[in-house]
Amino acid sequence: MKKIFLIYGHYNDKSFNAAIKETFIKTAKENGHSVDAIDLYKEKFNPVFAGEEPDKIVLDHRKRIEACDTIVLIAPIWNFRMPAIVEGWIDKVLAPPWAFKFKQLWGNYGYPIGNLRNKKAIIFCTYGSPRLAITTFFLNLPIRRLKRGVFHMCGIYNINYRRYFAVPFVSDQKREEFLEDVKKTALNI
Numbered sequence: 001m002k003k004i005f006l007i008y009g010h011y012n013d014k015s016f017n018a019a020i021k022e023t024f025i026k027t028a029k030e031n032g033h034s035v036d037a038i039d040l041y042k043e044k045f046n047p048v049f050a051g052e053e054p055d056k057i058v059l060d061h062r063k064r065i066e067a068c069d070t071i072v073l074i075a076p077i078w079n080f081r082m083p084a085i086v087e088g089w090i091d092k093v094l095a096p097p098w099a100f101k102f103k104q105l106w107g108n109y110g111y112p113i114g115n116l117r118n119k120k121a122i123i124f125c126t127y128g129s130p131r132l133a134i135t136t137f138f139l140n141l142p143i144r145r146l147k148r149g150v151f152h153m154c155g156i157y158n159i160n161y162r163r164y165f166a167v168p169f170v171s172d173q174k175r176e177e178f179l180e181d182v183k184k185t186a187l188n189i
Helices: 016-030 056-066 084-093 131-137 141-151 172-187
Strands: 003-008 034-039 070-076 100-106 109-114 120-126 158-164
Touching: 003 016, 016 034, 016 070, 016 120, 016 172, 034 056, 056 084, 120 141, 120 172, 141 158, 158 172
Parallel strands: 003 034, 003 070, 070 120, 120 158
Antiparallel strands: 100 109
């Protein structure tokens, strides 16, 4: 049995992201895993970071991450990034020195040492654009930033990044295929 900490970042309970969340949680629980889920919008998570010390909510989320095996992040991609509430969560919760620290090489050069090395990450992202636009014209920026700029910094290299393209424009049948992929992902934790 795996312990999963799920972060959900969409404001609409009727969105396709909500269907991803519900499908993942149901499938994971049916297979004996525990899921600790937070809904950043319902929690009214404050994404603004101004250099303050971590508050009790941030410390609670970190404690829950420490207790889990797998971090699951579900959010849309808007303007080549996740919604501000999710980005702020990343800035506040997956921050140094808790999630990673820098090892100085010389002068102001160094590299990150991740403190979450024993974790796995699963990222579910929806896009309004088709795959071709994201992977060619926009060089797949969201996946690179999330994998390398967030999770690799934290020491997490076991990452399963699931992308669903052109979501507002696809058929119901295609959405069902996307949800089947969510189920398969949940079955293979």
